[in-house]
Amino acid sequence: MMEGSMHQETGTQLVLMLPFLLMIGAYIWAGMITNRHYKTWPVTRYVFWAVGILCAASAVIGPIANRAHGDFTMHMTGHLLLGMLAPLLIAIAAPITLILRTLNVKWSRRISRLLKSRFFQVVSDPVVATLLNVGGLWLLYTTDLYMAMQHSIALHVFVHLHVFLAGYIFTVSMIYIDPTPHQRSYIYRGIVLVFALGGHGILSKYIYAYPPAGIPQEQAEAGGMLMYYGGDAIDIVLITIFCYQWYKASRPRTTSTYQPQYN
Template identity: 35%
Template sequence: MSHHHASPAAPVVLPALLLLAAATGYLLLARRARRRNPALGWSGWRTAWFLTGLALLGAALLPPLAPAAHQDFRGHMAQHLLIGMYAPLALVLSAPVTLLLRTLPAPRARRLSAALHSPPARVVGHPAVALTLSAGGLAVLYFTPLYAATVHAPAAHWLLHAHFLLSGCLFAHVIAGPDPAPHRPSVPARLVCLGVAIAAHAVISQLMYGGFWVRVPAPAAQVQGAAELMYYGGDIAELLLAAALITTWRPAPRPHPRARAAG
């Protein structure tokens, strides 16, 4: 199972340039945020999370993993975990939307805020939609001919990476993102959604390991190894996401007994 690109350097140079541009842009915006409001500043932890997310993307999209992923399905699964689960969590914890709201000119910031409150944003930001795009996309990819169709099509392969990244960021944002989300459900509802995601990943990985309905053109040993990576690596990523959710949980204060009696 292999496919080749027209230019050997393109798969290395282009991702590296995009990652470098993203890091530069975030660092410049963080410096602008600190200069605009020195008292409020911008958290160094947020910046560290963003750079960590880019490093994880770099590990997935650059050698040695990227070339190996074209030859071994286990490498592809390692890419999926990095691009679709680990990197999105780190990027979301960097609060990029909050950074944009603090640094954009006022008219653009108002337009961005209005977009976050729009009906389409409410639909896309629903946990069920995020879960369907993330976990449901895996079932479609591995249990239909879709994966085989991407193997020899570089454009489809990069679109697959983009789907992993965007759906992963959406799911991480819906569950535990620090950025503003006006229509985000309650914490218990998000925990239930995360539990469903954990169960879905477990079922998909077990079906893959057993060879049920799998449409992946790879040796059985590679498919089983990839299924194990999905099972254990996915569990760790989802536990990290649950930890991120718990650390941002701020229960509403209960009224004092005397205040309730007075009422």
């Protein structure tokens, strides 16, 4: 009886994993197909996409996701994977660019118009993206929402979807890898980024001192520390990319390509 239950659970996990595997396969297929007409798609982007998708998958399927229901530390591990690391890796993989060069001109123009719409102008603003991302986490961990999602599948799915999308929107509002019609200045983004990182760090300390309802103190302390230090590790990568892009955009450009020859 137990063996049958284990086989059924394994089958369910494989079915749930299928959409993530299809996304990896579709990305690889799109890259290889478009290589016929455009510059070769970088191999590193395939890697970033695959690892990012697997990070997101591991937060909702598998051992981490299973243990997260009763272990707040595992829940926080899933949060870092789903809301921070996966969005960063996926953003670096430039999926919008790949989509635009995969589709025909008609559909590419439609997507371009959608990206230029008022809705995306508002959502992609760093302040709005920060409120959706960091503000959403404050709402999750300082109210009864965290416990409520443990008892509702629909709410559980919604929260996880929000965590990923908010994390992705925040990431692409700070670093521009894909085409970004509504670009903001580096100073503006930098200021918002500082406040966003501060809000995330303060929340981790708040969780450490004041656990969400129903969470044992020792789990809250471990989860808060993981959120603080793990979040910092991922943020360092985000900050490095941001500063590098700022440096490239602001460095003086040479007016001559002449190079003296010393033969």
